[in-house]
């Protein structure tokens with residue numbers, strides 16, 4: 265249910281931010297204690313001497329991005345104002361950063377070569393095997409995640425961010441807009457795949473915003489309680505392994521496709537001498553997780 269009575273058009277909402285002074289006001293409030301400031305101090309912090317001009321631009325933000333408490337004469341950020349600040353601080357609109365050839369403490373499940381991590385803002389974070397020339401995990405990552413981290417810890421943050429994003433999509437809550445996310449199996453050769461070389465991927469597509477991705481079926485198992493219990497029984501803490509270290513996520517040999525219309529997909533999860541097989545239904549839910557016979 266929505267109440268459209270106070271909606272702006274997207275164009276008008278973005279136009280409200282189309283002046284340096286308005287962005288400065290939001291940034292000043294974001295930097296302030298308790299994200300709020302009295303009028304005089306706010307004006308000092310943005311260093312605008314023309315009070316008419318300052319008042320005009322401030323008034324455009326009030327009740328949309330910031331609140332004005334008249335009794336206390338204080339201005340503070342509202343939730344939409346925080347989201348504008350977030351979009352600025354994650355850096356994706358104005359920073360283009362690269363990290364090249366970080367050697368990871370992890371090896372290719374296929375050839376044993378040391379894996380590498382590369383990053384650039386436009387093309388995402390990428391973990392690959394230089395010998396197989398194969399992408400194991402590739403996914404967008406905001407440049408804000410590079411602050412105060414070296415290459416190794418960027419790769420760890422990239423892993424954590426990627427798996428939580430996929431987990432939210434799996435739970436039908438878009439990680440960008442909180443809308444519904446459709447899930448379906450697609451052929452593994454689809455464009456913009458998060459992994460190359462798998463026979464099938466899961467296509468997530470937000471019904472509302474532009475979020476979409478094509479991810480390994482095994483990534484749907486990383487937090488599944490039966491899978492977590494099985495791995496724990498066999499001495500593996502999935503939280504301590506990166507996505508590229510989990511064969512059931514990145515190894516094509518772990519995946520069995522018996523039908524494509526409708527899709528019948530199974531993923532084998534192995535630990536030491538034990539193995540279980542997760543069978544998915546066509547809606548990409550785990551229908552069973554049984555011992556491999």
Ligand SMILES: [Zn+2]
Pocket residue numbers: 372373374375376377393394395396397
């Ligand atoms: Zn390799």
Ligand SMILES: [Zn+2]
Pocket residue numbers: 438439440441442443470471472473474475
């Ligand atoms: Zn969305």
